[in-house]
Amino acid sequence: MRNILATVAIALFAGFAGAAAWDYSGLGPERTRDYLMANPEVLPEAMGELQRRDMMARVEPLRDELEMPYPGAVLGNPDGALTLVEFSDYACGFCRQSLEHVNQLIAENPDLRVVIREYPILSAGSADAARMALAAADQGKFEAFHNAMFAQDGLSAETIEAAAQQAGLDLAAANAAIGSGAYEAQLQNNVFLGQSLRIAGTPAFIVGEQVHDGAVGVELLSEAIAEARDS
Missing domain, CATH: 1.10.10 (Arc Repressor Mutant, subunit A)
Known part of the structure; x- marks a missing residue:
């Protein structure tokens, strides 16, 4: 009843x-x-x-696009059967806090693919870091840059370059790609997706039929992953 x-x-x-x-x-x-x-x-x-139903009505028409990553901008198993989408901003303290949670989920779920949607909404520096992250993806070093960027003390041109160097990027090639505008369409598309889903902050997680805003922790995301696996 x-x-x-x-x-x-x-x-x-x-x-x-x-x-x-x-x-x-x-x-x-x-x-x-x-x-x-x-x-x-x-x-x-x-x-x-x-x-929840209202959010799913917005998610489902976009799911294929949401779960199709920018090539290389993936954590975990790139061929995993389960997909967790994260909207993330390098200026976001809660995204930094969630990095440990996401890494734990990857360790516990070998079939998990984490699609990172660069969603630079907090500062101009956010967009600069997002562009470098996509350049790192082009060079097969996205995860290394992603982890190094969140390990930096703050977000600035200097810390972005430091993270890129730690990740082993070819900085000349990365800066050339950034200067050519190669990543603007991807960032604009991420903003379109976020706005279509009414995502106002980061991090935001989408897995199966659940959407969670903020640093919600390992337990809640694990439950969402288990539900998606069983559906």
């Missing part, structure tokens, strides 16, 4: 009015209304489900 009545609450939030909403359960208006009044905790649960 709880699931049915949660659906009724969704109908209310979605705009059904009066008896039309109460009848949505098939249990009759009086019985339905009495249950909801006695168990108002169903309403927040239903609102959460409504938000």
Whole structure:
């Protein structure tokens, strides 16, 4: 009954009015209304489900594009059967905090592919670091740069170059590619995807039918991965 009545609450939030909403359960208006009044905790649960459904309605038409990485901008198993998408910004402290969590998930799930969407929304330096990350992907050194960049003390032209050197990039080739505008279309597309999904901050994670904002930790992401694996 709880699931049915949660659906009724969704109908209310979605705009059904009066008896039309109460009848949505098939249990009759009086019985339905009495249950909801006695168990108002169903309403927040239903609102959460409504938000999830709304997000999935935006994700599904874009899923193939979301899960198709920029070549080389992948962590974990590039051929993995499960895909976790992360919208990330090198100026984001919560993204830095989540790096350890993502690495743990990769270690625990050999079939996990992590697609990093560079989403430089916090500063001009964010965009510069994102361009260098894509240059690193072109050189087969994305993971090394990604880890080195988050290990830096702050985000500046100097720390971006230091991370690139630590990752072993050919800086002349990387800067030439950046100067040619080779990565602008990819960054613009990432912004389009993020805005289409109403992602306002980083990190944001998408796996299966779950979307999580912020540094939500290993446990919640592990549960989402397990659910996606079982679906």
